[in-house]
Amino acid sequence: MQTRLSESIKDTPHGKRAEAILRKCVHCGFCTATCPTYQVLGDELDSPRGRIYLIKQMLEGGEVTASTQLHLDRCLTCRNCETTCPSGVEYGQLIDIGRSMVETRVERPAGERAKRAVLGRVLATPLFGAALRVGQALRPLLPRAIAVKVPARRPSGAVPRGTHARRVLILAGCVQPSMMPSIDAATLRVLDAVGISASVAPGSGCCGAARFHLNQQSAALGQMRANIDAWWPDIEAGRIEAIVMNASGCGATVREYAHHLQDDPSYAAKARRVSGLVRDVAEILAPHAGELAPRLQGRLPARVAFHPPCTLQHWQALRPLTERMLAELGFALQPFADSHSCCGSAGTYSLLQPQIAGELRARKLAAIGQAEPDAILSSNIGCLAHLQSGTGIPVRHWIEAVDDALRAPSAAA
Secondary structure (H helix, E strand, O other), rough: OOOOHHHHHHHOOOHHHHHHHHOOOOOOOOHHOHHHHHHOOHHHOOHHHHHHHHHHHHHHHOOOOOOHHHHOOOOOOOHHHHHHHHOOOOOHHHHHHHHHHHHOOOOOOOOHHHHHHHHHHHHHHHHHHHHHHHHHHHHHHHHHHHHOOOOOOOOOOOOOOOOEEEEEEEEEOOOOEEEEEHHHHHEEEEEEOOOEEEEOOOOOOEEEEEEEEOOOHHHHHHHHHHHHHHHHHHHHOOOOOEEEEHHHHHHHHHHHHHHHHHOOOOOHHHHHHHHEEEEEEEHHHHHHHHHHHHHOOOOOOOEEEEOOHHHHHOOOOOOHHHHHHHHHHOEEEEOOOOOOOOOOOOOHHHHHHHHHHHHHHHHHHHHOOOOOOOOOEEOOHHHHHHOOOOOOEEEHHHHHHHHHHHOOOOOOO
16 A cells, blocks of 8 residues: 655654555455454444555545544454454554544544543542442342343452462453452462462553553553553562463453553563563463363363454464363363454443444354353453343353362262
Protein backbone atom coordinates (compact mmCIF):
# COMPACT_ATOMS: atom_id res chain seq x y z
CA MET A 1 0.00 0.00 0.00
CA GLN A 2 1.43 3.37 -1.00
CA THR A 3 1.46 6.03 1.72
CA ARG A 4 1.90 9.79 1.88
CA LEU A 5 1.92 10.54 5.57
CA SER A 6 1.50 14.15 6.67
CA GLU A 7 4.59 16.08 7.75
CA SER A 8 3.32 16.29 11.33
CA ILE A 9 3.35 12.50 11.84
CA LYS A 10 5.68 10.82 9.35
CA ASP A 11 8.93 11.22 11.32
CA THR A 12 7.46 10.36 14.73
CA PRO A 13 7.77 6.87 16.28
CA HIS A 14 4.04 6.28 15.70
CA GLY A 15 4.28 7.55 12.14
CA LYS A 16 7.23 5.36 11.23
CA ARG A 17 5.62 2.29 12.77
CA ALA A 18 2.28 2.93 11.11
CA GLU A 19 3.85 3.49 7.70
CA ALA A 20 5.80 0.23 7.91
CA ILE A 21 2.60 -1.65 8.79
CA LEU A 22 0.51 0.05 6.10
CA ARG A 23 3.05 -0.78 3.40
CA LYS A 24 2.60 -4.50 4.12
CA CYS A 25 -1.12 -4.44 3.29
CA VAL A 26 -1.95 -5.59 -0.26
CA HIS A 27 -5.75 -5.01 -0.12
CA CYS A 28 -6.42 -8.76 -0.52
CA GLY A 29 -9.47 -8.75 1.77
CA PHE A 30 -8.73 -12.13 3.37
CA CYS A 31 -9.22 -10.39 6.71
CA THR A 32 -12.90 -9.71 6.03
CA ALA A 33 -13.65 -13.44 6.02
CA THR A 34 -12.69 -13.83 9.68
CA CYS A 35 -13.52 -10.40 11.12
CA PRO A 36 -16.34 -10.77 13.69
CA THR A 37 -17.70 -7.23 13.32
CA TYR A 38 -17.80 -7.48 9.53
CA GLN A 39 -19.67 -10.77 9.84
CA VAL A 40 -22.25 -9.16 12.13
CA LEU A 41 -22.57 -5.71 10.52
CA GLY A 42 -21.61 -6.34 6.88
CA ASP A 43 -20.00 -2.89 6.63
CA GLU A 44 -16.60 -2.65 4.90
CA LEU A 45 -15.60 0.10 7.34
CA ASP A 46 -16.18 -2.38 10.17
CA SER A 47 -13.61 -4.76 8.71
CA PRO A 48 -9.82 -4.62 9.18
CA ARG A 49 -9.32 -3.49 5.59
CA GLY A 50 -11.85 -0.68 6.03
CA ARG A 51 -10.32 0.45 9.30
CA ILE A 52 -6.86 0.39 7.74
CA TYR A 53 -8.14 2.80 5.07
CA LEU A 54 -9.59 5.07 7.75
CA ILE A 55 -6.32 5.11 9.67
CA LYS A 56 -4.33 5.71 6.49
CA GLN A 57 -6.62 8.62 5.60
CA MET A 58 -6.11 10.10 9.07
CA LEU A 59 -2.31 9.70 8.91
CA GLU A 60 -2.28 11.43 5.53
CA GLY A 61 -4.09 14.46 6.93
CA GLY A 62 -7.62 13.55 5.87
CA GLU A 63 -10.80 14.36 7.71
CA VAL A 64 -11.36 12.63 11.06
CA THR A 65 -14.94 12.43 12.31
CA ALA A 66 -17.10 10.80 14.96
CA SER A 67 -17.82 8.13 12.32
CA THR A 68 -14.09 7.37 12.11
CA GLN A 69 -14.01 6.97 15.88
CA LEU A 70 -17.09 4.72 15.89
CA HIS A 71 -15.65 2.29 13.34
CA LEU A 72 -12.36 2.07 15.27
CA ASP A 73 -14.26 1.64 18.56
CA ARG A 74 -16.21 -1.27 17.11
CA CYS A 75 -13.04 -3.29 16.54
CA LEU A 76 -12.77 -6.09 19.11
CA THR A 77 -8.96 -6.19 18.74
CA CYS A 78 -9.31 -9.97 18.52
CA ARG A 79 -6.51 -10.12 15.90
CA ASN A 80 -8.25 -12.92 14.05
CA CYS A 81 -7.31 -10.92 10.96
CA GLU A 82 -3.61 -11.22 11.84
CA THR A 83 -3.91 -15.00 11.89
CA THR A 84 -5.59 -14.84 8.48
CA CYS A 85 -3.39 -12.20 6.81
CA PRO A 86 -0.91 -13.67 4.28
CA SER A 87 1.20 -10.47 4.36
CA GLY A 88 1.86 -10.31 8.08
CA VAL A 89 0.13 -6.97 8.67
CA GLU A 90 0.42 -6.09 12.37
CA TYR A 91 -3.10 -4.77 12.55
CA GLY A 92 -3.24 -4.75 16.36
CA GLN A 93 -0.43 -2.23 16.59
CA LEU A 94 -1.98 -0.11 13.84
CA ILE A 95 -5.41 0.07 15.50
CA ASP A 96 -3.75 1.18 18.75
CA ILE A 97 -2.03 4.02 16.88
CA GLY A 98 -5.24 4.98 15.08
CA ARG A 99 -7.29 5.02 18.27
CA SER A 100 -4.76 7.14 20.16
CA MET A 101 -4.78 9.69 17.32
CA VAL A 102 -8.54 9.88 16.87
CA GLU A 103 -8.99 10.34 20.62
CA THR A 104 -7.11 13.64 20.42
CA ARG A 105 -9.08 14.86 17.40
CA VAL A 106 -12.68 13.90 18.14
CA GLU A 107 -14.29 14.79 21.45
CA ARG A 108 -16.64 12.15 22.75
CA PRO A 109 -20.08 13.08 24.11
CA ALA A 110 -20.04 13.89 27.84
CA GLY A 111 -21.94 10.73 28.80
CA GLU A 112 -19.56 8.49 26.92
CA ARG A 113 -16.53 10.23 28.43
CA ALA A 114 -17.98 9.76 31.90
CA LYS A 115 -18.74 6.07 31.32
CA ARG A 116 -15.21 5.37 30.10
CA ALA A 117 -13.67 7.34 32.95
CA VAL A 118 -15.68 5.41 35.55
CA LEU A 119 -14.81 2.06 33.96
CA GLY A 120 -11.13 2.95 33.86
CA ARG A 121 -11.08 3.90 37.52
CA VAL A 122 -13.33 1.19 38.92
CA LEU A 123 -12.00 -1.85 37.07
CA ALA A 124 -8.41 -1.24 38.14
CA THR A 125 -9.05 -0.40 41.80
CA PRO A 126 -10.55 -2.06 44.93
CA LEU A 127 -13.79 -0.23 44.11
CA PHE A 128 -14.61 -3.02 41.66
CA GLY A 129 -14.44 -5.68 44.36
CA ALA A 130 -16.65 -3.67 46.70
CA ALA A 131 -19.23 -3.01 43.98
CA LEU A 132 -19.22 -6.66 42.94
CA ARG A 133 -19.83 -7.89 46.49
CA VAL A 134 -22.85 -5.58 46.76
CA GLY A 135 -24.13 -6.91 43.44
CA GLN A 136 -23.65 -10.52 44.54
CA ALA A 137 -25.51 -9.87 47.80
CA LEU A 138 -28.43 -8.36 45.88
CA ARG A 139 -28.29 -10.88 43.02
CA PRO A 140 -31.54 -12.70 43.96
CA LEU A 141 -33.39 -9.37 43.88
CA LEU A 142 -31.98 -8.04 40.62
CA PRO A 143 -33.78 -8.22 37.24
CA ARG A 144 -32.56 -11.24 35.31
CA ALA A 145 -30.93 -9.11 32.60
CA ILE A 146 -28.67 -7.57 35.26
CA ALA A 147 -28.33 -10.62 37.54
CA VAL A 148 -26.79 -12.75 34.77
CA LYS A 149 -23.96 -10.22 34.50
CA VAL A 150 -23.10 -10.63 38.19
CA PRO A 151 -21.26 -13.93 38.66
CA ALA A 152 -22.07 -16.00 41.73
CA ARG A 153 -19.31 -16.22 44.31
CA ARG A 154 -16.99 -19.18 43.96
CA PRO A 155 -15.22 -20.21 47.17
CA SER A 156 -11.47 -20.11 46.67
CA GLY A 157 -10.48 -22.56 49.41
CA ALA A 158 -7.16 -22.81 51.22
CA VAL A 159 -3.95 -22.14 49.35
CA PRO A 160 -0.61 -23.89 49.90
CA ARG A 161 1.87 -22.31 52.28
CA GLY A 162 4.90 -24.48 51.58
CA THR A 163 7.85 -23.43 49.44
CA HIS A 164 9.62 -25.17 46.59
CA ALA A 165 12.93 -24.63 44.87
CA ARG A 166 11.08 -23.58 41.72
CA ARG A 167 9.46 -20.15 42.13
CA VAL A 168 7.28 -18.04 39.88
CA LEU A 169 5.31 -14.83 40.15
CA ILE A 170 1.65 -14.55 39.24
CA LEU A 171 -0.16 -11.36 38.29
CA ALA A 172 -2.04 -9.50 41.03
CA GLY A 173 -4.67 -8.59 38.43
CA CYS A 174 -7.70 -6.32 38.83
CA VAL A 175 -11.03 -7.95 37.96
CA GLN A 176 -10.22 -11.65 38.40
CA PRO A 177 -9.28 -11.66 42.13
CA SER A 178 -12.65 -10.12 42.98
CA MET A 179 -14.85 -11.75 40.35
CA MET A 180 -13.44 -15.29 40.41
CA PRO A 181 -10.80 -15.70 43.17
CA SER A 182 -11.13 -19.45 42.72
CA ILE A 183 -9.00 -19.21 39.55
CA ASP A 184 -5.95 -17.83 41.33
CA ALA A 185 -6.39 -20.23 44.25
CA ALA A 186 -6.66 -23.19 41.87
CA THR A 187 -3.54 -22.01 40.04
CA LEU A 188 -1.55 -21.91 43.29
CA ARG A 189 -2.69 -25.41 44.27
CA VAL A 190 -2.02 -27.02 40.88
CA LEU A 191 1.41 -25.41 40.60
CA ASP A 192 2.16 -26.63 44.13
CA ALA A 193 1.15 -30.14 43.06
CA VAL A 194 3.97 -30.16 40.49
CA GLY A 195 6.54 -28.59 42.82
CA ILE A 196 6.27 -24.90 41.97
CA SER A 197 5.69 -22.05 44.44
CA ALA A 198 3.83 -19.01 43.17
CA SER A 199 3.43 -15.63 44.79
CA VAL A 200 2.14 -12.13 44.02
CA ALA A 201 4.69 -9.31 44.18
CA PRO A 202 3.69 -6.45 46.51
CA GLY A 203 2.87 -3.34 44.54
CA SER A 204 1.81 -5.15 41.36
CA GLY A 205 -1.70 -4.80 40.00
CA CYS A 206 -3.69 -4.53 36.78
CA CYS A 207 -1.65 -5.43 33.70
CA GLY A 208 -2.93 -2.32 31.88
CA ALA A 209 -5.19 -4.11 29.40
CA ALA A 210 -8.46 -2.66 30.75
CA ARG A 211 -7.34 0.93 30.33
CA PHE A 212 -5.78 0.18 26.97
CA HIS A 213 -9.16 -1.19 25.84
CA LEU A 214 -10.65 2.13 26.92
CA ASN A 215 -7.98 4.00 24.96
CA GLN A 216 -6.58 5.46 28.18
CA GLN A 217 -3.16 4.56 26.90
CA SER A 218 -1.10 6.88 29.07
CA ALA A 219 -2.69 5.49 32.25
CA ALA A 220 -2.18 1.94 30.96
CA LEU A 221 1.52 2.60 30.40
CA GLY A 222 1.72 3.82 33.99
CA GLN A 223 0.26 0.52 35.20
CA MET A 224 2.80 -1.38 33.10
CA ARG A 225 5.70 0.56 34.63
CA ALA A 226 4.32 -0.05 38.14
CA ASN A 227 4.23 -3.81 37.53
CA ILE A 228 7.77 -3.83 36.20
CA ASP A 229 8.92 -1.94 39.30
CA ALA A 230 7.12 -4.47 41.55
CA TRP A 231 8.54 -7.50 39.75
CA TRP A 232 12.04 -6.19 39.18
CA PRO A 233 13.66 -7.09 42.56
CA ASP A 234 12.75 -10.78 42.10
CA ILE A 235 13.81 -10.70 38.46
CA GLU A 236 17.12 -8.96 39.10
CA ALA A 237 17.95 -11.30 41.99
CA GLY A 238 17.17 -14.37 39.87
CA ARG A 239 14.61 -15.63 42.38
CA ILE A 240 11.95 -16.56 39.81
CA GLU A 241 11.91 -18.56 36.61
CA ALA A 242 8.78 -17.04 35.06
CA ILE A 243 5.85 -14.65 35.41
CA VAL A 244 2.88 -17.00 35.07
CA MET A 245 -0.42 -15.84 33.60
CA ASN A 246 -3.76 -17.58 34.13
CA ALA A 247 -5.73 -14.96 32.17
CA SER A 248 -4.77 -15.00 28.51
CA GLY A 249 -5.76 -11.34 28.07
CA CYS A 250 -3.27 -10.33 30.74
CA GLY A 251 -0.63 -12.67 29.34
CA ALA A 252 -1.02 -11.20 25.86
CA THR A 253 -0.68 -7.68 27.25
CA VAL A 254 2.38 -8.34 29.42
CA ARG A 255 4.09 -10.14 26.53
CA GLU A 256 3.78 -6.82 24.68
CA TYR A 257 5.27 -4.63 27.41
CA ALA A 258 8.45 -4.57 25.33
CA HIS A 259 6.52 -3.13 22.41
CA HIS A 260 4.52 -0.62 24.42
CA LEU A 261 7.56 0.72 26.30
CA GLN A 262 10.15 0.52 23.54
CA ASP A 263 10.47 4.31 23.35
CA ASP A 264 10.87 4.74 27.12
CA PRO A 265 14.62 4.91 27.87
CA SER A 266 14.07 4.09 31.55
CA TYR A 267 11.93 1.01 30.96
CA ALA A 268 12.64 -0.37 27.47
CA ALA A 269 15.32 -2.87 28.56
CA LYS A 270 13.39 -3.93 31.66
CA ALA A 271 10.21 -4.36 29.62
CA ARG A 272 12.03 -6.67 27.20
CA ARG A 273 13.22 -8.78 30.12
CA VAL A 274 9.72 -8.94 31.60
CA SER A 275 8.10 -9.86 28.28
CA GLY A 276 10.61 -12.67 27.87
CA LEU A 277 9.67 -14.14 31.25
CA VAL A 278 5.91 -14.36 30.60
CA ARG A 279 4.46 -17.87 30.46
CA ASP A 280 0.85 -18.93 30.25
CA VAL A 281 0.03 -21.44 32.96
CA ALA A 282 -0.51 -24.05 30.23
CA GLU A 283 3.12 -23.62 29.15
CA ILE A 284 4.24 -24.34 32.72
CA LEU A 285 2.00 -27.37 33.21
CA ALA A 286 2.31 -28.98 29.77
CA PRO A 287 5.59 -30.75 30.64
CA HIS A 288 3.86 -32.19 33.74
CA ALA A 289 0.75 -33.51 31.96
CA GLY A 290 2.03 -37.08 32.04
CA GLU A 291 2.52 -37.09 35.81
CA LEU A 292 -0.80 -35.36 36.50
CA ALA A 293 -2.98 -37.47 34.16
CA PRO A 294 -3.13 -40.61 36.38
CA ARG A 295 -4.21 -38.46 39.33
CA LEU A 296 -7.08 -37.00 37.30
CA GLN A 297 -8.34 -40.23 35.77
CA GLY A 298 -12.05 -40.77 36.34
CA ARG A 299 -12.52 -37.36 37.98
CA LEU A 300 -12.92 -35.06 34.98
CA PRO A 301 -16.18 -33.98 33.27
CA ALA A 302 -17.26 -36.49 30.63
CA ARG A 303 -17.56 -34.01 27.75
CA VAL A 304 -16.05 -30.52 27.65
CA ALA A 305 -15.85 -27.80 25.04
CA PHE A 306 -12.73 -25.62 25.17
CA HIS A 307 -13.26 -22.04 24.05
CA PRO A 308 -9.84 -20.66 23.07
CA PRO A 309 -9.82 -16.91 23.80
CA CYS A 310 -8.61 -14.66 21.01
CA THR A 311 -5.74 -13.51 23.23
CA LEU A 312 -4.65 -17.14 23.56
CA GLN A 313 -4.96 -18.24 19.93
CA HIS A 314 -4.47 -15.10 17.81
CA TRP A 315 -2.23 -12.99 20.05
CA GLN A 316 -0.05 -15.70 21.62
CA ALA A 317 -0.51 -18.69 19.28
CA LEU A 318 -0.93 -20.99 22.30
CA ARG A 319 -4.12 -22.75 21.31
CA PRO A 320 -2.40 -25.91 19.96
CA LEU A 321 -0.24 -26.31 23.07
CA THR A 322 -3.18 -25.75 25.41
CA GLU A 323 -5.52 -28.18 23.67
CA ARG A 324 -2.78 -30.80 23.41
CA MET A 325 -2.09 -30.47 27.13
CA LEU A 326 -5.79 -30.74 28.02
CA ALA A 327 -6.10 -33.90 25.94
CA GLU A 328 -3.01 -35.37 27.62
CA LEU A 329 -4.51 -34.60 31.02
CA GLY A 330 -7.54 -36.67 30.02
CA PHE A 331 -10.15 -34.09 29.02
CA ALA A 332 -12.57 -35.32 26.33
CA LEU A 333 -12.54 -32.18 24.16
CA GLN A 334 -15.57 -31.85 21.91
CA PRO A 335 -15.01 -30.01 18.60
CA PHE A 336 -17.42 -27.29 17.51
CA ALA A 337 -17.79 -24.94 14.55
CA ASP A 338 -16.11 -21.53 14.29
CA SER A 339 -13.95 -22.09 17.35
CA HIS A 340 -11.56 -19.47 15.96
CA SER A 341 -14.16 -16.71 16.32
CA CYS A 342 -14.42 -14.14 19.10
CA CYS A 343 -17.07 -14.62 21.79
CA GLY A 344 -17.61 -10.85 22.03
CA SER A 345 -16.11 -10.24 25.47
CA ALA A 346 -12.91 -8.41 24.44
CA GLY A 347 -12.15 -6.69 27.73
CA THR A 348 -14.52 -3.76 28.19
CA TYR A 349 -16.05 -4.27 24.73
CA SER A 350 -19.09 -6.18 26.04
CA LEU A 351 -19.91 -3.16 28.24
CA LEU A 352 -19.35 -0.54 25.54
CA GLN A 353 -20.75 -2.42 22.52
CA PRO A 354 -23.34 -4.73 24.12
CA GLN A 355 -25.40 -5.43 20.99
CA ILE A 356 -22.47 -6.68 18.90
CA ALA A 357 -21.02 -8.52 21.90
CA GLY A 358 -24.36 -10.17 22.58
CA GLU A 359 -24.74 -11.32 18.98
CA LEU A 360 -21.24 -12.82 18.97
CA ARG A 361 -21.90 -14.59 22.28
CA ALA A 362 -25.15 -16.04 20.94
CA ARG A 363 -23.35 -17.36 17.86
CA LYS A 364 -20.55 -18.84 19.96
CA LEU A 365 -22.88 -20.55 22.42
CA ALA A 366 -25.05 -21.92 19.61
CA ALA A 367 -21.98 -23.52 18.03
CA ILE A 368 -20.78 -24.89 21.37
CA GLY A 369 -24.26 -26.18 22.17
CA GLN A 370 -24.11 -28.49 19.16
CA ALA A 371 -21.30 -30.37 20.93
CA GLU A 372 -23.55 -31.03 23.96
CA PRO A 373 -20.81 -30.45 26.55
CA ASP A 374 -21.13 -30.97 30.30
CA ALA A 375 -18.93 -27.93 30.83
CA ILE A 376 -17.31 -25.13 28.87
CA LEU A 377 -13.66 -24.46 29.67
CA SER A 378 -11.66 -21.39 28.74
CA SER A 379 -8.63 -19.45 29.94
CA ASN A 380 -9.60 -15.80 30.22
CA ILE A 381 -11.73 -14.14 32.89
CA GLY A 382 -13.60 -11.90 30.43
CA CYS A 383 -14.63 -14.79 28.19
CA LEU A 384 -15.69 -16.90 31.19
CA ALA A 385 -17.97 -14.21 32.61
CA HIS A 386 -19.36 -13.19 29.21
CA LEU A 387 -20.19 -16.73 28.13
CA GLN A 388 -21.64 -17.71 31.52
CA SER A 389 -24.07 -14.78 31.35
CA GLY A 390 -25.64 -16.38 28.29
CA THR A 391 -25.85 -20.07 29.21
CA GLY A 392 -26.78 -22.48 32.00
CA ILE A 393 -23.85 -24.76 31.14
CA PRO A 394 -21.05 -24.28 33.72
CA VAL A 395 -18.26 -22.10 32.29
CA ARG A 396 -14.95 -22.40 34.10
CA HIS A 397 -11.23 -21.90 33.73
CA TRP A 398 -9.61 -25.21 32.85
CA ILE A 399 -7.23 -24.82 35.82
CA GLU A 400 -10.28 -24.95 38.13
CA ALA A 401 -11.36 -28.26 36.59
CA VAL A 402 -7.86 -29.68 37.06
CA ASP A 403 -7.79 -28.46 40.66
CA ASP A 404 -11.22 -29.96 41.42
CA ALA A 405 -10.10 -33.31 40.04
CA LEU A 406 -6.89 -33.27 42.09
CA ARG A 407 -8.86 -32.54 45.27
CA ALA A 408 -11.70 -34.97 44.59
CA PRO A 409 -11.81 -38.14 46.70
CA SER A 410 -10.53 -41.17 44.85
CA ALA A 411 -13.00 -43.64 43.36
CA ALA A 412 -11.52 -46.36 45.56
CA ALA A 413 -12.30 -44.36 48.69
